[in-house]
Amino acid sequence: MNPNFQNPTGTVFSVERRKQLLDVASELGLPIVEDDPFSLTAFEGAAPSPLKSMDSNGSVLYIGSLSKIAASGLRIGWLVAPHSIVERLADARQQMDFGLSVIPQQVAAQFIRSSYFKPHLERLQLQLQFKRDLLIESLQKELPDLVRFTPPRGGLHLWCKLVPEVHDGKLLEEAIKKGVVFVPGSVYGSDSGFVRFTFARPKTEEIGAGISKFAEALRELIT
Ligand SMILES: Cc1ncc(COP(=O)(O)O)c(C=O)c1O
Structure with a gap:
């Protein structure tokens, strides 16, 4: 566990x-x-x-x-x-x-x-927090009221509930067409309607653009 x-x-x-x-x-x-x-x-x-x-x-x-x-x-x-x-x-x-x-x-x-290890960890923690905050700001800007999540206080991932009823597999197909990927919650055995975003790997400038594409894909499925 x-x-x-x-x-x-x-x-x-x-x-x-x-x-x-x-x-x-x-x-x-x-x-x-x-x-x-x-x-x-x-x-x-x-x-x-x-x-x-x-x-x-x-x-x-x-x-x-x-x-x-x-x-x-x-x-x-x-x-x-x-x-x-x-x-x-x-x-x-x-x-x-x-x-x-x-x-x-x-x-x-x-x-x-x-003596490099501690400063390395401190830098990593700051970068992760910065990217988590960017991801949260982007989600709040692009999809207010359409997603729910608890900001993680560590780790590399943000677990997100989609408020509209959408199939996470179909959403992934749509998102790939727009040029962005995420992990559908069902991969982890959850009900459909959850996604996992990873904020560690993308560059800071890619996060907002990625969430815009994700938001376009989600809107396409619900309209
Ligand atoms: C909970 C958890 N444990 C372990 C690992 C992998 O660790 P390692 O590369 O040391 O096997 C991961 C990677 O995704 C993970 O999420």
Whole structure:
């Protein structure tokens, strides 16, 4: 599970729900995999502490990643778990692809320890917040009353409810014709009528233009 800035909704699990989840997992003897690639992107105050920090009986396996904060191509992350589990997973990975070369791992470790890492994160957080705000302003300008969303406080995505009833797949077809793409909510198993926008990848000057095209596509379907 992904308690901080969940992909795709951006939701943050409350402390109360975290406690409930840990209680249920421990009652049933179930492990929890805490998949946390977004906490270090938090741009409005620090992200809530990981579930792992509340785990008193070692049932949470915590996974972090450089994919969303440095380079997805590195395919490097970290795991906090009991030693026996780390060993078994390392063995499984070894059997899958003989393991990742140690050189990129050493580069990543050096980067994380270096004096560049903290300023890098601060710059990233500011840029993400700036782009999130641009996206929100563009949506408010182009589609007032036609979309609803909660501004995410971290992560790379904005989850958006379309007020008019439209099929998200048809909307995607229309949007592609206009030259813009988004991920339809149904890809994630949600009801139709939700879309996920990603604000990390586009350049700042592309965000307003992209939302104009999206708005044209939406209007075309509802008129
Ligand atoms: C919740 C979540 N976990 C993990 C990943 C991927 O991380 P990695 O590239 O380290 O496998 C993603 C990427 O989309 C994600 O959204």
